[in-house]
Every structure is written in structure tokens, then in C-alpha cells.
Amino acid sequence: MSQQDQFDNSNSELETGTADRRGAERESMKSEVKVNFETCELIGVSNNLSNSGILFFTEGDLRVSVSVEVDGEQKTLFGSLVRCERIKGDHRGWAVEFTEN
Secondary structure (H helix, E strand, O other): OOOHHHHHHHHHHOOOOOOOOOOOOOOOOOOOEEEOOOOOOEEEEEEOOOOOEEEEEEOOEEEEEEEEEEOOOOOOOOOEEEEEEEEEOOEEEEEEEEEEO
16 A cells, blocks of 8 residues: 555544644645655754654744646645644654745
8 A cells, every 4th residue: 555545545634633823824735745854854852852752943934845646737836844742553644844946
């Protein structure tokens, strides 16, 4: 089973449950997404540490390029990764804020 098929089969159960705070209107779509990380390193300051993880802060952006099919056309968009949220099990929701590039 392809990754897209696995996502399609479980997508109905994946909801972020967050309030809609967005400044731009959204439209629902399902398309394979490929993300390339342009930022190779983040340097920051730790806030807290446990056996299961670390919280740290940076001043820089985690720059990415996103390839996605929109209206039958493959597009590459640029932006910054602004959020990762565990949705269910091993599934994550990722949010990218686009720039003008």
C-alpha cells in the first residue's frame, strides 16, 4: 500500500481539533506533498529537558520548499515550517507558512 493510500484510508480520523485562527481562506484538498528542508541546522537555547525530549527556542526559521499538485499542475512553494502536531499514533500534522518566493 502506498503512503498516499495509507493517508487516504486514515485521513477521516485525523483532525487537528484546533480553533480556526487563520488569516487566509482555506479549501479542502488531498494531494501528495513532498517537503525539502532548506535549513540544515538550527541553533537555539534549551528551555527544558526530560528523558523523552527537549523543548528549545530559535530565532531562525526552518525554511522549506513544498511540492504539491494544485488543480492538475505541479507547483513548488517556499516557506517556513511553523508547527508540528501529533494527531493520532504516528501521524503528524505539519503547517508551513508560505513566503512570496
